[in-house]
Amino acid sequence: MITIENQIGKSRTIGHLKGGNGGPTMIFFGGIHGNEPSGEEAMQEVFLGIEENEIPVTGSIYGIRGNIAALLEGKRFVDRDLNRLWTDEKIEKIKAKAENELLNEDRELLSIHQVLLDILKTESGPFYFIDFHTTSSKTLPFITINDALINRKFSKLFPVPIILGIEEYLDGPLLSYINEQGYLAIGFESGQHTAKEAVDNSIAFMWLSLVYGGALKRADVDGFEGYYRQLQNSAKENASFFEIIHRHPIAPGDKFLMLPGFRSFDVVNKGKILAEHNDKAVLALQKSSIFMPLYQSQGEDGFFLIRKTPxxxxxxxxxxxxxxxxxxxxxxxxxxxxxxxxxxxxxxxxxxxxxxxxxxxxxxxxxxxxxxxxxxxxxxxxxxxxxxxxxxxxxxxxxxx
Known part of the structure; x- marks a missing residue:
């Protein structure tokens, strides 16, 4: 069975494929941040490709839209960041609100949370959760994971950098919430928001994921090797593990300006000026690589610093x-x-x-x-x-x- 929605806002579900029994359940999210539409576009492309080529599916594949209202407006969020609300405490507080007290992202969370519960109740494992994102700066494609061995082992199959330790610096990401339930959950950052390469990388990543997870057979995916090379070339053959060692936070009302020209994974020396925060220079604390520098108006993270893990x-x-x-x-x-x-x-x-x-x-x-x-x-x-x-x-x- 397949259902595909091509218009934003018509359905929470972009696509759903149900194949033979005994296979995995693979759930893909796109647009958790509304100014990051590449994942949603990639999912539509892959679902249509499976349908048009009549590729046999084992198990179940879901494509889920994230922040629908923010996607329509092209904004990271409407009222507050949907990807910072996924803790047990915050979810219970949202559930306890009266209907007229709910913010936009509260409603989005409740809808997505119900979808998750329904999938976990009706489908069988193993479960794979993959969340597509992009960044405001130019970047190599990369994977972010909570540091569990199941996440590491699956992530290592892809020819892109892998970032450890994000859970130590961010409170309430969707994938951390899923990971706390014990399931494999990885984030894929495919490139800069507006870059065509970000869509191409997300398409390649989804095809590889479906094969590696066992939902599709490699022989049935035309161009599988090309998708692998797409990611390998886009990542400049960098498939190392990195550790986050510093986060520069931004509080509401702060004035933050990242100096122009930084790309994720650029090496910066100790003392290099990186940004201006409330009219004061922000310097690199040590020699490291800059990661996800902020070049948009919405966001709580000015930049991160990372270093390679031996x-x-x-x-x-x-x-x-x-x-x-x-x-x-x-x-x-x-x-x-x-x-x-x-x-x-x-x-x-x-x-x-x-x-x-x-x-x-x-x-x-x-x-x-x-x-x-x-x-x-x-x-x-x-x-x-x-x-x-x-x-x-x-x-x-x-x-x-």
Missing amino acids: KFALWLSVLFRKIRMPALLPILLGVSWADKNKGTLLVNERTARFMAKPLFHLLGYRNRVINKGEILMTSREATAKNKMYSRTWWYRNKKSV
Whole structure:
């Protein structure tokens, strides 16, 4: 069965394909930010390609629109950022509002949340969630993930850079919410908002995803190798892992101006002037690579700084997690369980300074909240539904991290 909506605003669902039983359920999101239409355009192209070429489908494929009202206006959001609302606490507050109190993004969230519940209730796994985005600056295409091994292993199949640690700096992204439920969830940033290459990269990424996830057979996708080369060339053969080490926040009402000419992954030296914030110069804190510099009026993140993650550190982190070393952390002084089922730790600030953030990262922990001298650290590994993905070919591949 296939349903395709070509007009923005007609339906939350761009497309839905239901094939043979026993396959994956793959869910693609586009336009969570309304000024980022490339993912939506790519999904329409791929759904039509599957239909016109009568490509057999295994499992289910969904294409979901994000912020419909903002897509119509071509704005990042109407009232507030839809991609910063996805926490249990915020969702419950929105659900408790009266109908006349709901903001535009509240309504969008409730609609998308119901779609997610319906899919998880009616479909079988393994589940794959992929969110298409673009950036306001020129950039190589790249993947952002929460640091769980299922995310890492699947992401490594694509010839583009992979960014770790986004969950440590952003509160309430859709993919973090899905990841907390234990499912594989990755974000793909295909290029600059208005660039044709961003649409082409999203199309290529979706075709590859459908094959890698097992919804389509590689032999049935005409030009599969070309799609791979499209991403490889667009990423300039950069498929390294990077770690976010700094975020420059912007508060409501602030005056922020990014200096012109920066592209994501450009190397900047310590002390280089990057931006002006409330009429003061903002300098690079250390030699690093700039990431997602802000060249639009809406947004809470001026820029990020990243650095390449050594292969040895990636290998060591896999080893530590496989031997369940993180389970030993609560025996240390100043470390206790905040929620053992969710793998959440309370860490004394002094202990955290002594152990250092990179060590916690190796063990799969990321800090999000500091309260009264304690740091709340969460692990995506503790809630990951690894068993759901254990029979997939990419999960069994020992060479992938």
